[in-house]
Amino acid sequence: MLFILNQNGVPSVAAPVRISAAPAIAPSAPASVSASAGNGSATVTWTAPANGGSPITSYAVTPYIGSTALAPVVVTGTPPATGTSVAGLTNGTSYTFTVTATNAVGAGAASNPSNAVIPGAAVTPAFVQQVSAHQLDVGSVTVTPASAVGAGNRLVVEVGVWSNSSPTANAVTDSAGDSFTEVSHFVAADGTEQSVWTAPITASGGTKPVIKATATSVADVGIAAVEYSGMSVAVGAGAVDVQSHASGLTGGTAATVQSGLTAAATGNNELAAGLYLDSGFGDTLTTGTGYTARVNVGPAGDMEFVMEDRLLAVGASANAGVGTGKATRWLMSTVVFKSG
Secondary structure (H helix, E strand, O other): OOEEEOOOOOEEEOOOOOOOOOOOOOOOOOEEEEEEEOOOOEEEEEEOOOOOOOOOOEEEEEEEEOOEEOOOEEEEEOOEOOEEEEOOOOOOOOEEEEEEEEOOOOEOOOOOOOOOEOOOOOOOOEEEEEEEEEEEEEEEEEEOOOOOOOOOOEEEEEEEEEOOOOOOEEEEEEOOOOOOEEEEEEEOOOOOEEEEEEEEOOOOOOOOOOEEEEEEEEEEEEEEEEEEEOEOOOOHHHHEEEEEEEEEEOOOOOEEEEOOOOOOOOOOOEEEEEEEEEOOOOOOOEEOOOOEEEEEEOOOOOOEEEEEEEEEOOOOOOOOEEEEOOOOEEEEEEEEEOEO
16 A cells, blocks of 8 residues: 655555556457358358457358358357358359458458358269179179269279289279279288279260279189269369278177278268178178168178268268178278268
């Protein structure tokens, strides 16, 4: 406490000094604005900015077509959410978005524009047809679809290879010239290799192409080819979102084996393909829970394999599994393909 002397020399207490708080200001601009397209809509998310000393009461999300601003969507709440869906957009048109925060003082500066998105009708992958084969002691195996394949669809091919010399699959081709990419391969402790190949149907549409899997040397070879519609037409590994795989040996009883969880899917309506393989243990194979079987080859003495699938929502993970027999050396993978 501070004392001062008055004119008569008597001490008195000084009045306290008061420090005024800085006045509130409008919020800063939101950051990290991101957009993803939907059917006639877009989902926009952002990071909350500094509030300027007063709580943020609302956000305004403004769509743009080029440099033309459309009516904003206002997000309120206590506090307001940092994401919203913007409806009423035109499919096939490119949009960007800015976000502005408001507090009791007023509206702050607009954010930088989001990435551009083009809304469109939702596309869901769908099974079209499958074909499979397996042979002992060959250099290659071919299969031919029962019906003509569709341009713009996608082929997903599982290949299994085994012999004592540990060969591998070195190519998948078709007679029309579609371009296949190997997106997964791994080897079990007994030398059995599982590989996954895929191609957008660009050259063979309207025909029944002969699909061929070739090994590096004579081996037991199995192949399963499945055609899907509604999948990404990206070339190469760009068609794959996330994946996982595992191998092992079952014990004295039959068991369900799994690939392990994938990372979260980054898109909606993606196709999680479950792929099982063993080198022929005479097992009866069963489909994993929640999956639909497309190919199931077993019991067999050379190559046993399964292809199964399910749809996967954005943010979800997949862990495909298959029931197999006892004392079986197995390989299991999950490959999540992007939708169209």
